[in-house]
Every structure is written in structure tokens, then in C-alpha cells.
Amino acid sequence: MDQFIQLSIDALTLGSVYALIALGYTLVYGVLKLLNFAHGDVFMVGSFIGFGVLQLLGGTSNPVVPIWALLTLVTLAAMAGCAALGVVIERFAYRPLRDAPRIAPLISALGVSFFLANSMQLLFGATPRNYDTFELSNGALYLRGIDIGNVRLPLLRIITISVAFVMMVLLWFLVNRTRTGKAMRATSFDREAAAMMGIDIDRVIVFTFVLGSALAGAAGVMFALRVPTQVSIGFVAGLKGFTAAVIGGIGSIPGAMAGGLILGFAEAYSQGYISTKWSDLIVFSIMIAFMIFRPQGLLGRADIRKV
Amino acid sequence: MKKSIGFALVVLVTAALAASAQGSPKVVVSALSSQAVSCKSTITLPLVTPVTGGAGFLGAEQGAWAKYAVTSLAKPLGLKIKFVLGDTPVEQGPAPAQTLAQKYIADKSVLVLLGPSTSGAVAASSSAYFQAKMAHISPSATRTDLTQGSTREATSAFFRDVPGDYIQGPTDANYMINKLHVKKVVLLDFQEPYSVGLADAVQAVLNKAGVSTTRLTASNTTTDYSALVTKVPSDADVVFFPTQKPPDAQTFAQQLLEQGKKAKVFGGDGSNDPSQFKATGSYVSNFAPDITGVTSDKGIIAGWKKANPGKAVGSFGPPSYGAAQIALNAIHLACLQGHGTATRQTVLRNIKKVKIKNWILGGSFKWSTKTNDPLNAKFYIFQIQSDGSYKLVG
Numbered sequence: 001m002d003q004f005i006q007l008s009i010d011a012l013t014l015g016s017v018y019a020l021i022a023l024g025y026t027l028v029y030g031v032l033k034l035l036n037f038a039h040g041d042v043f044m045v046g047s048f049i050g051f052g053v054l055q056l057l058g059g060t061s062n063p064v065v066p067i068w069a070l071l072t073l074v075t076l077a078a079m080a081g082c083a084a085l086g087v088v089i090e091r092f093a094y095r096p097l098r099d100a101p102r103i104a105p106l107i108s109a110l111g112v113s114f115f116l117a118n119s120m121q122l123l124f125g126a127t128p129r130n131y132d133t134f135e136l137s138n139g140a141l142y143l144r145g146i147d148i149g150n151v152r153l154p155l156l157r158i159i160t161i162s163v164a165f166v167m168m169v170l171l172w173f174l175v176n177r178t179r180t181g182k183a184m185r186a187t188s189f190d191r192e193a194a195a196m197m198g199i200d201i202d203r204v205i206v207f208t209f210v211l212g213s214a215l216a217g218a219a220g221v222m223f224a225l226r227v228p229t230q231v232s233i234g235f236v237a238g239l240k241g242f243t244a245a246v247i248g249g250i251g252s253i254p255g256a257m258a259g260g261l262i263l264g265f266a267e268a269y270s271q272g273y274i275s276t277k278w279s280d281l282i283v284f285s286i287m288i289a290f291m292i293f294r295p296q297g298l299l300g301r302a303d304i305r306k307v
Numbered sequence: 308m309k310k311s312i313g314f315a316l317v318v319l320v321t322a323a324l325a326a327s328a329q330g331s332p333k334v335v336v337s338a339l340s341s342q343a344v345s346c347k348s349t350i351t352l353p354l355v356t357p358v359t360g361g362a363g364f365l366g367a368e369q370g371a372w373a374k375y376a377v378t379s380l381a382k383p384l385g386l387k388i389k390f391v392l393g394d395t396p397v398e399q400g401p402a403p404a405q406t407l408a409q410k411y412i413a414d415k416s417v418l419v420l421l422g423p424s425t426s427g428a429v430a431a432s433s434s435a436y437f438q439a440k441m442a443h444i445s446p447s448a449t450r451t452d453l454t455q456g457s458t459r460e461a462t463s464a465f466f467r468d469v470p471g472d473y474i475q476g477p478t479d480a481n482y483m484i485n486k487l488h489v490k491k492v493v494l495l496d497f498q499e500p501y502s503v504g505l506a507d508a509v510q511a512v513l514n515k516a517g518v519s520t521t522r523l524t525a526s527n528t529t530t531d532y533s534a535l536v537t538k539v540p541s542d543a544d545v546v547f548f549p550t551q552k553p554p555d556a557q558t559f560a561q562q563l564l565e566q567g568k569k570a571k572v573f574g575g576d577g578s579n580d581p582s583q584f585k586a587t588g589s590y591v592s593n594f595a596p597d598i599t600g601v602t603s604d605k606g607i608i609a610g611w612k613k614a615n616p617g618k619a620v621g622s623f624g625p626p627s628y629g630a631a632q633i634a635l636n637a638i639h640l641a642c643l644q645g646h647g648t649a650t651r652q653t654v655l656r657n658i659k660k661v662k663i664k665n666w667i668l669g670g671s672f673k674w675s676t677k678t679n680d681p682l683n684a685k686f687y688i689f690q691i692q693s694d695g696s697y698k699l700v701g
Contacts, residue, residue: 003537006566010533126363126396128554128583134561142565154565227530228554228583232360232398236528271534276525277498279534 005151007272008265013157013226015264016164020219021241022248022256023171024212030188030251031208032098034105038089038112040238042082042213045116046220047229049081050074051129060135067136071159071225078217086213087206095202113234121231128228160222167218168257171211175253184208188251243287249300258298262286341440342415343650346642349387352377352634353411354627355404355422355432355443360396362551364580365424365623369446372624373421375611376631384639389416395423397499397551398528401431408432412439418641418654419444419634421627425551426450426501430460437462442655444468444633446626449475449576449594450504454678460500463679466658468629468672469594470684475575476508478686479547479592482701483509483573484516489544491519493570495535497527502549505575509547530555536562543570545590553580560586576686579622585695592688593622595668597699603665625667633672636661 021043028036053074058064065073093112097105133141133156141156175181186194187204195201223229223237240263248259263283270282290297344350354373358366374390381388393407404423411417412435420436420443423429429448436443444466451473453461483489494510496502506522513520521543525535536559539546546563548556556578563570572589579593598604599620607628608620640657641649659674666672673682688701 006537007534010531010537013533014531121359125367126357126359127367128363128552130554130557130583134564139561139564142561152565152567227558230360230363230554232396233530236530268534272537276523276529276535280526280528 002150003272005148007268009151009153009157010272011265011268012161012261013264014267015261016161017219017223017260018240018244018263019168019257019260020164020215020222021237022244022260023168023253024216025242025245026248026250026253026256027184027208027212027215029245030253031184031205032094032105033102034094035109035242035250036094036212037106037109037238037242038093038116039212039216040236040241041113041116041120041234042085042089043216043220043223043237043241044229044231044234045085045120046078046082046217047224047233048120048124048129048220049217050078050221050224051131051229053077054131060132063136067141070136075163075218075221078221079214080217082213082217082220083210086209086216089213090206090209095205113238117231117234124231126231128230129224130228131224133225156225160225163218163222167215171215172253174211180204180207240283243283245297246287247290247297249297252297252299252301255297255299262298341650341652343645343648344415344418346386346638346645346647346649349389349416350418350638351389351391351411351414351416352631353391353393353407353417353420353422354424354631355393355395355407355411355420355428356424357397357551358392358394360398362397362425362577364553364583365447365551366392366394368621368624369422369424369627371615371618372611373446373627373631375614376628376635378614379607379610380632380635384635385642386635386638388635393422395425395428397425397427400499400527401427404428404432405435408435412436412441417441418638418649418651419658421446421630421634422448424448426453426460426504427499429453429465430500433461433465437464440464440652440655442466442634442637442651442658444630444658446630447576447594447623448501450500451476451508452500452504454680464655466633466674466679468633468681469576469626470686471680472505472508472575474684475592475594475686476505477512478688478701479573479575480509480512480516482590482592482688483513483545483547484518486701487545487571489513489518491521491540491543492545492547493521493523493539493543494547495523495525495549497525497529497550499527499551501551501577502575505549506547509549530558531562532559533562533566535559536566536568539563539566539568539570541568543568545573546570547573547575549575549577551577553578553583556584556589556591557586560584560589576622579689579697581619581621581691581695581697585691587691587693587695589691590688590700591691591697592686594684594686595622595625596687597622597697598625598667598669601667601669603669604667607667629663629667629672632663632667633658633661636663 093108145154244259244263248255270279356366377390395403424447426448451471494506496506556574560572574591576593579591637657641653663672675682689697690700
């Protein structure tokens with residue numbers, strides 16, 4: 001039972017990070033019908049921005065602000081940096097190709113992904129960056145928390161899971177209950193019709209990139225708070241986020257959340273109960289199964305075409 | 308939507324196939340092995356090592372030391388050497404090592420090569436170097452099967468100036484048995500030659516001594532070990548963690564604490580990096596002692612520090628200096644025999660003739676007569692202190 005609880009905690013932590021990444025994929029796909037393969041690298045850049053800001057604030061061994069402020073500032077800085085990066089990517093890599101055949105922006109996305117990974121490596125080298133959160137208050141974030149039976153839910157995981165869920169709720173609220181969200185949904189439904197109704201499409205698309213990239217930045221920090229980050233993590237994280245988005249139904253916001261959590265649970269349980277070496281196989285098999293039996297994903301809409 | 312996702316998957320798979328095709332073991336064997344190169348011309352000396360990826364620290368450290376050896380030793384031997392680095396990220400498996408082998412074999416200015424640094428990369432590329440009759444000297448590949456046993460994975464063109472896991476495995480296991488008095492040990496491997504070989508070697512000795520062992524396997528791309536930590540029994544004394552990515556050893560140690568497990572992490576030479584693996588009380592082994600304690604190295608260390616301001620002397624770098632020293636001496640001997648010219652073949656023949664009186668790792672250096680391993684080399688064990696420093700304990 002203890003192992004089950006521990007694995008469930010792992011699953012929630014992993015799943016919430018995957019969900020944040022998947023949301024970025026799904027937002028951009030929903031509005032632009034573009035699979036933004038550079039999204040994983042934006043996530044990686046976010047984790048590096050977080051690391052940089054953390055060092056500026058004295059690092060974990062000698063922080064100049066209280067822990068809560070440190071973590072908040074690091075997360076906000078990564079979100080802001082990634083949002084700006086998202087704007088630049090949209091402006092220079094995707095906007096010029098908006099009316100081009102679908103393959104063009106897809107290849108451009110792969111190009112941006114390689115560009116970001118290699119630029120970061122040239123600028124900062126290949127050495128992994130460890131946030132060293134264990135050093136904050138003598139390991140308090142790891143060693144204190146809520147006890148569930150014999151298993152502890154450490155503070156750091158509570159923070160990760162809570163931040164992710166708060167962001168998902170805020171995003172849901174923004175998309176479903178605000179004017180901007182309505183414009184996003186309208187653009188997603190029919191871009192041309194939305195433009196004719198007076199919606200500034202360019203602005204909506206830029207805002208979508210800002211939102212998606214900011215979530216990737218937050219996910220990057222949530223990930224790197226527990227695990228060392230490095231330039232190469234972007235590809236795998238992007239792939240997992242994409243898989244989560246597909247499982248949940250790409251284009252669907254609740255779907256991306258559900259997909260992320262399903263992926264997190266599948267990964268944690270397969271690692272814990274079967275074997276770590278089978279975990280990726282199981283995770284990607286789930287995606288293939290969805291592609292075959294429910295291509296629209298868990299909560300996506302079936303693509304009905306008028307013939 | 309199904310169409311576009313399918314299309315995206317096709318693009319991804321095609322890209323992956325194209326990347327792996329680059330590394331297919333198509334060996335270019337040419338007359339370059341016997342082509343004489345003037346010893347007055349510039350000779351290229353590559354070091355094949357992970358420069359990027361999780362083991363990028365290894366390439367940085369080895370590169371700095373090998374470069375320093377070239378800078379300080381080539382001129383006195385009358386050689387003009389251009390030092391270059393070839394990147395083999397551990398996450399990409401054997402493909403980059405095979406591609407680089409073809410590249411350097413095709414370059415007639417390369418007479419001998421340093422590396423590859425990791426065992427998997429050596430196993431993947433040694434036959435290519437053998438066919439080109441080009442010696443390659445690794446400063447860190449320790450897998451036993453590379454030089455010994457019936458299923459030898461490297462060829463006679465492969466040399467290493469550090470001892471293999473047939474010494475590291477028993478050294479680590481005996482330390483656990485005799486000093487730590489372990490009863491239960493969990494061993495991990497990462498499905499690649501280095502960790503599987505080393506974990507096998509440690510497990511064999513532990514089992515023979517009646518220690519209870521559990522073997523776990525992780526993927527080489529794993530970053531979060533939390534689920535794996537749940538499988539570590541609460542009463543396990545040690546987790547043997549032979550990673551090539553020291554930050555992962557740190558993560559694993561923290562996640563053990565997070566889940567209230569008392570086991571200590573024991574890393575192999577691959578996790579020996581004081582800047583990345585600093586979990587208090589953990590252990591690491593390495594093929595080199597702290598050379599700052601070797602009196603005859605004072606001049607070398609001072610020169611290296613001057614060339615690399617602000618950098619600390621680690622354990623991975625010095626054997627690379629040694630490997631470069633062996634390579635340069637072998638070229639020098641081949642040049643003397645060839646009256647001003649050298650071929651890959653003559654350099655290869657001279658590798659085992661090289662003896663070094665003041666070896667950087669202490670004492671003198673000689674090759675074993677039976678294998679292409681150093682004679683009488685040994686492994687050292689360090690314990691990580693609360694200030695993150697490594698203290699020699701065995």
C-alpha cells in the first residue's frame with residue numbers, strides 16, 4: 001500500500017508537469033492547427049531562466065529573499081522569459097508561414113527546436129544545472145510535508161502539484177470566462193469568420209503563444225526544482241507533452257490536463273510495478289492505442305468533414 | 308487532425324532514422340593505414356568524449372587535460388600537434404562514436420586517437436579503428452569485456468591507461484563487505500555496457516560473500532528516479548549506482564532521503580564529480596587518486612591551473628593527460644624508426660613500447676604484457692564529506 005501511495009504521489013507530480021507542457025501544445029494547436037515541436041525546448045529554456053534567476057538571488061545555499069519569495073520570483077521570471085520567447089518564435093518562425101502548406105510551419109518548428117537547443121548549448125555549455133533545492137533550509141522541502149500512513153508527501157511536491165493545478169484552473173477560467181478567451185475560442189473555431197467579426201487574429205495568436213510558453217516556463221521550473229536540468233531535456237519533455245496532448249485530445253484544454261495526468265500515472269505505475277525499462281514503451285503504446293481506437297483523444301472532438 | 312498528427316509522426320520517425328543512419332557502421336578501410344605522414348607536418352590528435360549531454364562534464368575535464376598535455380609535451384618531442392574534440396553524448400548511444408570513427412579514419416593527419424571515453428562508444432567503434440590499423444587509447448572506458456574474456460568487445464587496436472571494472476567491481480564490493488559490513492545491497496544498471504558490466508562485477512563478489520542483492524534496471528534517459536526509489540527496501544544498506552551522469556547520483560540520493568530510505572549511494576567512477584555529486588555520506592570509486600597529493604605532479608598541476616584559471620583538478624582529467632602523453636611518445640618513437648615519417652601502423656606498434664617514469668597518477672607507467680591495460684593499476688574509494696569534498700577512504 002505504501003508503494004502505491006508513493007507511486008501515486010510521483011504520478012501526480014509527473015503528471016502535473018506533463019499537463020502544463022501539454023497545455024502549450026494544445027493551445028497552439030487549437031488556434032493555429034500547428035504542432036509546435038519547439039515547445040519542449042521553450043520548457044528547457046524556462047528551466048535555465050529559472051536557474052539563472054535563482055543564482056542572481058543568491059542560490060539555494062544563501063538566498064537573499066525568503067524561500068516562498070525565491071520560488072515565486074524564479075517561477076514568474078521563467079514564465080515571463082518564456083512568454084517573450086514565444087512571441088519571438090511566433091513572429092519570426094511561424095507568422096511568415098501562416099498561409100503556407102502545413103508542412104512548412106512543421107519543419108520550421110523542428111528548426112526552431114534545434115536552434116534553441118544548440119544555441120543554449122553554445123551559450124551555457126552541456127553541464128547539467130542543479131537548482132540544489134535540497135539545500136534550502138537543510139532539506140526542509142524534501143523532509144517536511146504531510147504524512148499519509150508511512151508515506152510522506154513532501155513540501156516540494158505539494159508546491160509542484162498545487163502550482164500546476166492553480167495554473168490549469170486559471171487557464172480554464174481565462175479561456176472559458178473572459179473576453180480574450182472567447183476570442184481565442186472563436187479563432188480556433190473559424191479563423192476567417194472570427195476576423196470578419198472584428199477579432200484581431202494576430203493579437204489572439206500572439207496571446208496564445210504567450211500563454212502556452214509561459215506555462216512551459218512554469219513547467220520547466222517545476223521540473224528543475226526536483227531534477228537537474230540540461231539542454232537535452234527539451235526533446236524528451238516535448239515528446240511527453242505532445243503525447244499527453246494527443247491522449248487527452250489535442251486542442252482540448254481539459255483533455256491536455258487529463259492526458260498529462262494519465263501519462264504521469266502510466267509512467268509512475270509502470271516504473272514502480274513493472275520495470276523502468278518498459279515504462280516508455282508502455283507510455284507510447286497508450287498513445288498508439290489512442291491513435292488507433294480513439295484518434296480524437298479522450299476529450300477531443302471528432303473531426304467531422306463536410307463532403 | 309488524425310492526418311496531421313500522423314504526418315508529424317512520419318516527420319519525426321524520418322528524422323530519427325536519418326540521424327541513426329549517419330551512425331551506421333559502414334567502415335571505410337583504405338590505404339591510409341600504411342600512408343606515411345611527415346613528422347614535420349601537423350598531426351591531428353582527436354579526443355572522442357561526451358562534450359554535450361549529461362556526461363558533458365567528462366569531455367570538458369578530459370579535453371582540458373589532454374589539450375594541456377599536447378601544449379606542454381608535443382614541442383619537446385619535436386611534434387606539431389593539432390588537438391581536436393569529437394562529441395559522443397551518452398544519451399545518443401553508439402551512433403556518434405561510429406560516425407566519428409569514419410571521420411577520423413578518413414583524415415590522413417590522424418595517426419592515433421584518444422578515446423572513446425565511454426565503454427559503449429569503444430565497443431561500437433573499435434573494429435573500425437582496428438581495420439584502419441589506428442590505435443585508440445581511452446582514458447576512462449573501464450568495462451572489463453573491452454580487453455578481456457571470451458566475448459572481447461574491443462580489438463587489439465584498443466588501449467586504456469586506467470584499470471578495468473574487473474578491478475573496480477571487486478574493489479567496490481570488498482569495501483562494502485569489509486568496511487561498511489553490508490547485509491543488503493540494491494544494484495542499478497542503465498542498460499548500457501558500462502553500468503551493466505560494473506554492476507555484474509560488484510554483484511558477483513557480493514553474492515559470493517553471502518550479501519543479499521537486488522538488481523534494478525533503469526533507462527539511460529531516466530531523469531526522475533522517484534518511482535525506482537520506491538523499490539529500494541527500507542533496510543537496504545547501499546544502493547550501487549554506476550551512472551555516467553553524476554547529477555543523477557545526486558538526484559537519486561536526495562530522492563532516497565525524501566522517501567525516508569537510509570541506504571547510502573555508492574557510485575562508480577562515472578559519478579565521480581565533486582561539483583555535481585555531493586550527497587553527504589555517499590561513496591564513489593575512481594581509477595585515479597587525488598593527484599594534488601602526488602609530489603612529482605606539482606609542476607604539471609601548476610601549469611594546468613595557469614592554462615585553466617578557476618578550474619578545479621578533478622579525477623577524470625589526469626588519465627587523459629596520460630593517454631595523450633602515451634600517444635605523443637608513440638608517435639615520437641614511430642618518427643624515429645621511420646626517419647622522419649610515421650604511419651598509423653608504426654604508431655600502433657609502438658604504443659606498448661611506451662613506458663613513463665613519472666606517471667601523472669603516481670609511480671611509473673607500464674603496460675600489462677597480457678592485455679592492453681596498465682600494469683598494477685588500482686581503484687580508489689572516496690566518501691563525500693558534509694562540505695562536498697571527496698575524502699580518500701580506501
